[in-house]
Amino acid sequence: MERIERRACFGGWQEVHRHRSKAVDGEMRFAIYLPPQAAQGNVPVLYWLSGLTCTEQNFITKAGAQRYAAEHGLAIVACDTSPRGEQVADHDAYDLGQGAGFYVNATVAPWSQHYRMYDYVAHELPALIEQHFPVTKKRAISGHSMGGHGALTIALKNPGRYSSVSAFSPIVAPSRVPWGEKAFAAYLGSDRETWRAYDAAELVKTANEKLPLLIDQGDADEFLHTQLQPGLLQEAAKAAGHPCELRMRVGYDHSYYFIASFIGEHVAYHAAAMHP
């Protein structure tokens, strides 16, 4: 593991590291914000998953989350959205291939060789973070759009692993919207039964642990009625008796201006769950 960026920020440190990942069989980068409290002792960790086209940089430069992490004493880890590099399969479209890993373990060639972002985020990355940084084993997870899908599905699939989960503008039912159908057909193949394992609106039907789902969604989001449709998750959660709070935000779109406006509330929510 090699540290490639380190910048003072709100009394703590915003760092970027690269390392060899077994899960994706290639180099991966992640960002970690260490709040001032991490100089005195171990702090809990919020994992952040970004959306289509993003790297580890988008969240750390645009969301303004460090201020809140410093206030509440938690670290934030933001990883890349796919494996990268010349040897890694790719596609011309922005919504498939590099920058669009969809947080699944691909089972179909050529994607299956490197596109194992589910294993990376759910298992390899937390183990790496907990080995090398001053953090506790308390974890929370959140994300935006494709990353909101990642956060919801990874939390639902791993009961007990996360203290809390939230999402901004998530793709809640990828099996039923164009972004998800395209990606899952490529990464998982044509058998739609296999898609259910990565679909929050399906997973919520059978989740044993009723970890509350917190979602913020702008009502001026250009993808709301086509790709996102948070009502599909809300309905499935209600039918399953799974707590789900959907907060519609009037006038907000799909951008980081939306995330920046409400990330403080999400950081406070996760901090309360992890600092009992």
Next chain:
Amino acid sequence: MERIERRACFGGWQEVHRHRSKAVDGEMRFAIYLPPQAAQGNVPVLYWLSGLTCTEQNFITKAGAQRYAAEHGLAIVACDTSPRGEQVADHDAYDLGQGAGFYVNATVAPWSQHYRMYDYVAHELPALIEQHFPVTKKRAISGHSMGGHGALTIALKNPGRYSSVSAFSPIVAPSRVPWGEKAFAAYLGSDRETWRAYDAAELVKTANEKLPLLIDQGDADEFLHTQLQPGLLQEAAKAAGHPCELRMRVGYDHSYYFIASFIGEHVAYHAAAMHP
């Protein structure tokens, strides 16, 4: 004038506009953040000047200033750092030509045709803002690096125009450092006497209005000892009896992580000056 972006942000609106500028004889873009209070009445304006290579986008996407502007009820206007376009003179270097206007009125060809950023920022832009947006005539000005130089010099050259001025990591003595020497030689010519009109460490010697100068500077800034040298302004201000507060910030560099960490203090400072 045409609005080309409008995004909800912290209860207000982050907008970007383009318009035909007389000062630079070409199209210019600027960003304006209108806080929630602007829906009820006129608000004062903080003008922000960015550094080398920046457009109007850098500050609005990376500084996180909207939260503080919304808290304090002030608008923030961030403009581009030079004229732009195929017909505008340019240079291969990042520190001359487009993206590097240095907030002067160029007097030497080919720069003199469009590079009149001093007139644009000091006169044309505020007049445009005050004509078209719900703002008062209370103004403050701040900036980063080359933009810190711009803020300090424009405030010093226009007594009574600004309620307050501040800067992050400013170039305080451009006549005596490589960035400034290169730009001023190109834009203003070889007669160094003409450079004094755009050099904060010179202007402070004769400023009638003793508007306090507030400067934040990271001590891990890679340009501190070569290009910035804030002590040169501090000494000149002291000799002139001009109030100047230089706050050295341990561990901080030249990046937007530094600006984001302290922009809240600057917004509060300007709000206090403009909301008497």
